[in-house]
Amino acid sequence: MRIYTSEAFETNTCSANIAVEENIEAMILLDGLQPSIWCGYSNAAKAIGRVWNGASSLSFGIARLKAGEMSALLCHLTEKLEALGDDGIALPTRNSVRLVEAHVTNDELLIVDFTIDGVCIPIAFPDHLFHERGRDWKECLSVRYLEHVDAARKHRKELSKRDIAMRSSFAALVRNIGHDCRGAWLRMSPISCLSTIGFDRDPYDHALVIWDEKLDEKLEGYTVWNARELRSLAPIYRNDQRRLFKRRSKTREASALGMVDTVTEALLQALGRQAEGVWAECVEKMRRGEEIGFSHLGRNGAEYLFEFRQGVLSCSIRFNGGIYTAGRLQLNSELNETLYASAKGRLLSDFVDHPAFRQSKVKISKVSRYQGATELHHQIRTKLIYPQVQSIARPIGG
Incomplete structure (x- = not known):
C-alpha cells in the first residue's frame, strides 16, 4: 500500500x-x-x-x-x-x-x-x-x-x-x-x-x-x-524472504514454473507423473487454502505426500520402518556399529531400496542417532520445472 x-x-x-x-x-x-x-x-x-x-x-x-x-x-x-x-x-x-x-x-x-x-x-x-x-x-x-x-x-x-x-x-x-x-x-x-x-x-x-x-x-x-x-x-522474516525472492527471480528469469528436488522428481517418474502437472495441481489446491498439495498411497503401504518447502516442490515418503522428508531419512531403529560407521558417503538406496532413492542417486552426507532411531541426511539438489506444450495433468493415483 x-x-x-x-x-x-x-x-x-x-x-x-x-x-x-x-x-x-x-x-x-x-x-x-x-x-x-x-x-x-x-x-x-x-x-x-x-x-x-x-x-x-x-x-x-x-x-x-x-x-x-x-x-x-x-x-x-x-x-x-x-x-x-x-x-x-x-x-x-x-x-x-x-x-x-x-x-x-x-x-x-x-x-x-x-x-x-x-x-x-x-x-x-x-x-x-x-x-x-x-x-x-x-x-x-x-x-x-x-x-x-x-x-x-x-x-x-x-x-x-x-x-x-x-x-x-x-x-x-x-x-x-x-x-x-x-x-x-x-x-x-x-x-x-x-x-x-x-x-x-x-x-x-x-x-x-x-x-x-x-x-x-x-x-x-x-x-x-x-x-x-x-x-x-x-x-x-528477512532470511526466508531473501531466499524465496532469489528462487522466484531464478524461475522467472528462466521462464520456468518453479523448482523440484531430485528425489521428488524421481518419485514422480516412478509414479508415472510429470513434475509440471503435479506442481500446477499443488499450487491450485494450496491457493484455495488446502495446506497440503497431495497425498498418495503407494505399494506395500507406503504413503507419499507432496508439498512446497522454501519454494521447492518436495515429497515425504512414509513406509513401514521409517519416514523420508526433505533430505532426511529417519529409520525407526538404530544401525549396527559397522553400518553406522560406514554410512556417510554411501547411497541412500543402500539402506532403503526405493525407486526415488535409486533414481536420484543421492549420497548420505551426515548420520546421527536419536532415541533409538537413525537419521541419514543428504544434500538437497533442485531442478527447474519447465512448462510442456499440451501437457495434460491427471490426478495422482490415476
Whole structure:
C-alpha cells in the first residue's frame, strides 16, 4: 500500500480521513491476493476484515443488521460527531464500516472507524449488543462510541505521537525485510465500545505481503504492543524472504514454473507423473487454502505426500520402518556399529531400496542417532520445472 512507504506516512502529514483511504486500498489489495488468505482459524485478512458496501445486510456472530439499520446507525454517529465541531475529526462514511475477526479472541466484530488528527481509531461493537434492541438502541450505542471519541480528544497529542512512532517503525520494518516485501495494514486493534479506555496501551495489528512456500504472495501479520516490538520482527522474516525472492527471480528469469528436488522428481517418474502437472495441481489446491498439495498411497503401504518447502516442490515418503522428508531419512531403529560407521558417503538406496532413492542417486552426507532411531541426511539438489506444450495433468493415483 502506497501510504506505508511514503514520506507523508512516516511524518503523519497524510490526509484527514486516512481510515477510509486505507480501508479502500486494503480491499483492493486483498481482492488481488490468493483466496487462501481468508482460510485458517485466525489470520491477518480476517483482522483487516471486509468493508461494508453500503447496500448489504451485515451478519457477525449472533447479530443480524439490515442495510437500512446500519445506515441509520452510521447517520446517527455522524450527526453526534459533527455536533462536536472538532475540525480534527474526519466523519465516518460507509467505507469506515468493517466486519472483522479479532486476532486474539477471534470474536466477530462490527467496526466503525473514525479518524482524529490523522490517527485511525477502530471502535468495535460486539454482536450481543444487537441481539435484543430497544427503541433507543442507536442512542445507547452512540453513547458508548462517544465516550471513546471524547477520550481520544483529550489524549490526541499522545495518540498522534504513538501513531507516528508505530508507522515509522512499520515503514522501517518493510524496508529492513526487503525483497519485495510490502506493508499492507497497520492500525490499532479493535477497541470494544464496552472496554476501559486506554489508548496509550492498546495494541496494534499489522500485516505484510511476503512470499510463501510456493513463491506466491501471502498475507501475514499479528498483534504488536509497541514500536520496538514491531521493528524487532525484521530478522524473523528477512532470511526466508531473501531466499524465496532469489528462487522466484531464478524461475522467472528462466521462464520456468518453479523448482523440484531430485528425489521428488524421481518419485514422480516412478509414479508415472510429470513434475509440471503435479506442481500446477499443488499450487491450485494450496491457493484455495488446502495446506497440503497431495497425498498418495503407494505399494506395500507406503504413503507419499507432496508439498512446497522454501519454494521447492518436495515429497515425504512414509513406509513401514521409517519416514523420508526433505533430505532426511529417519529409520525407526538404530544401525549396527559397522553400518553406522560406514554410512556417510554411501547411497541412500543402500539402506532403503526405493525407486526415488535409486533414481536420484543421492549420497548420505551426515548420520546421527536419536532415541533409538537413525537419521541419514543428504544434500538437497533442485531442478527447474519447465512448462510442456499440451501437457495434460491427471490426478495422482490415476
